[in-house]
Amino acid sequence: YDSALLGLLLSQPDDVLPAMELAALDALHTLLYDQQQEQQQNNQLNETAMANNNDTIDANGETLQAQTNTKDFPTTSNIQILLKGNLATTPLRSIKSEHMNKLLKCPGIVISTSPIRSRATQIQLRCSRCLHSQRLLAEGGPFGSMAIPRRCAGPDPASCGPAPYGVVTDECHFVDRQTLKLQEAPEKVPTGEMPRSVLMAVERGLVDRAPPGTRVNVLCIPTLHSAGGGGGNGADSVRSLYLRIVGMSRENAPGESATFTEREEEAFRLLARRSDVYQILSRSIAPSISGSYTVDIKKAIVVMLMGGCRKKLPDGLRLRGDINVLLLGDPSTAKSQFLKFASRVAPVGIYTSGKGSSAAGLTASVVKDSRGEFFLEGGAMVLADGGIVAIDEFDKMRPADRVAIHEAMEQQTISIAKAGITTVLNTRSSVLAAANPVFGRYDDLKSAAENINLMTTILSRFDLIFLVRDIREDERDRDICRHVMGIHTSSSIESHGSGGAGGVGGGLSRNGGSAYGSTDGDGNDESGAGTFTTSSSTNANSAEAIVDNIMRIATSGVGELEVPAMKKYLQYAKAKCTPRLSDEAGDVLASSYVKIRDDVRKRTGGGRGGDEDGSTVIPITVRQLEALVRISESLAKMRLDSEVRAEDIAEALRLFRVSTMAASAADQQATATKVIPMGGGAASTGGTSILSGGGTHEEMQRTESFLRSRLAIGALVNKHRLVEEAASQGYNALVVGRAIAIMATRGEVQERNHSRLLKRIK
Secondary structure (H helix, E strand, O other): OHHHHHHHHHHHEEEEEEEHHHHHHHHHHHHHHHHHHHHHHHHHHHHHOOOOOOOOOOOOOHHHHHHHHHOOOOOHOOOOOOOOOOOOEEHHHHOOOEEEEEOEOOOOOEEOOOOEEEEEEEEEEEEEEOOEEEEEOOOOOHHHHOOOOOOOOOOOOHOOOOEEEOOHHHEEEEEEEEEEEEEEEHHOOOOOOOOOOOOOEEEHHHHHOOOOOOOEEEEEEEEEOOOOOOOOOOOOOOEEEEEEEEEHHHHHHOHHHHHOOOHHHHHHHHHOEEEEEEHHHHHHOOOOOOOOHHHHHHHHHHHHHHHHOOOOOOOOOOOOOOOOOOEOOOOOOOHHHHHHHHEEEEEEEEEEEEEOOOOHHEEEEEEEEEOOOOOOOEEEHHHHHOEEEEEEEEHHHHHHHHHHHHHHHOOOEEEEEEEEEEEEEEEEOOOEEEEEEOOOOOOOOOOHHOOOOOOOHOOOOOEEEEOOOOOOHHHHHHHHHHHHHHHHHHHHHOOOOOHHHHHHHHHHHHOOOOOOOEEEEEOOOOHHHHOOOOOHHOOOOHHHHHHHHHHHHHHOOOOOOOOHHHHHHHHHHHOOOOEOOOOHHHHHHHHHHOOOHHHHHHHHHOOOOOOOOOOOOOOOOHHHHOOOOOOOHHHHHOOOOOOOOOHHHHHOOOOHHHHHHHHHHHHHHHHHHHHOOOOOOOOOEOEEEOOOOOOOOEEEEHHHHHHHHOOOOOOOEEEHHHHHHHEEEEEEEHHHHHHHHHHHHOOOEEEEEOOOOOEEEE
């Protein structure tokens, strides 16, 4: 170890690395020369013994074969020094002018790659008249250029004329060169800032090492180059930055690349041994979001963050281990808050909105650069490889854009065949999506097919589907008010510095009926885990703070895990634990799935499980069986257990029943209301009457009689004016709307022009 050489390497890598490559080349020549000398002696002895008349030895005692072998010695273009080290990382946005031509270590994500091109390191020139030859060496790095002499350097340059030299391509030396674009990791970008990206140049052995979406740590030399191509006569005073890569380490997955101390591993194992670790993790998901309906949603998000186990079958097929969750329901039910918190606590998380996302932005795009070449640029699902993608307003996406992520959600790959580029990118990420019904709020009178503007093909790719309702109850509304007022009061006290974390925790411990709706208007839902970690937010990411938080929860069982501690535990569980189903657990799961399919078949009255006959929009297929397996493995992974237990199967089935099965049952109950005879009773959905909007049975019958008398068969009227007319005659407007909906389900009237017009059919 030489500290002076290290300092020289850090401050002047452009001067040290070429000298190191020459030294390595000299050492390799010496080694190869010794081996060849030994081989020559053996060949001479063998040839002398076998045939004395075989004159293969020249006057100097060297074989002709040895002379030809010396020409095959490596050159400097064949030797490349790659660096590895534990330097402190420098963010891309922190690279300044003082860092130029120094050795840095920068982390990031590769978002685009260019085709491999050949760069000349040595050019052989030959005069076209006098055949004079000379060799030029390239300078200026990967983007450097060489100026060909305008006059011949031979004995008679005047007779050769201007520009006599031509390039002898066969005698030139070339190396492979590729340009990449490195971008900051999404979780490292400050709030409200755009992610920074910078151009990278890799050569020789580093080409084709990092496809788009790969997380890397690069040892690089910040350098400048002229992006304009040198169009002016003078030198450019302002140039573009690029990184010349001299070392690259690839992160295969966030959990695999994480390192853990002995104290952290001890704390993780102590937490995993608790019988209520599942409850501790679930209540640590957005603690400020409270309510009875959020309990199962939080458990589903924990299951999704933990994930199942990826499997590779003997025939080469791969089965995904990531879990996809869909939250579908009324506004102001904290769906977006769950998405934002999940994207924060996941090791790799990207949050996007459906309306502002396109197919290319989610998957991958082919972009043309300034030279007219095409290169790949990865989208959100590629960049979130190994983490989660949170897609808000999922129903607002264009159908063509939703179809583009079908392959990414199930096969976890994206196939590209554009502009001559044919490749497959990995998208091993979970999808957490939130959507609203077609009419803004979920209408119990309509079936799920009418409420959900999503195709069965995309719904079958979600392992858990939750229908989130905003039920109007007096006691529930009072709990909501107490909870929201407690959050706002605690937040205002904290902002003035007169409150502690304990007061906030007390305010958040109440189990209200719903969630707060607008406490993070700036886009940062610090009111999640951040509200009870304000006092130690500066040290929350340190190893000591993580261990202290986990040890306190593991010993007392009271409180919630902070975001850094939970993120670290998720990384540890993913990296260290791969549970598998036992034969008994597999039999229980298979029999339960068969029973679920049979129940759906009986409820729908179909002969094919009720999924293909169009009677339900939420299917129950073999994908749901695989979903149950993944959920069971995730529950076992929380305990760091290597085998799935019976209680894991039971909890997976319970989660599936309260989510996807409950949504499918609600679909069937709503569909059943279509066959209610005229004047019949009110059907109920989930314990709530379809007439809960107001009005008794007699009032509903009077309203229907008024509508029949007002609407002649075949008449087409404005719905809004009809409701106003009924209200002016003493009818309840809400009851009138319900009556119109019931008559529409019976087929008496039809809604036209986006429910603006009504037409009487019978």
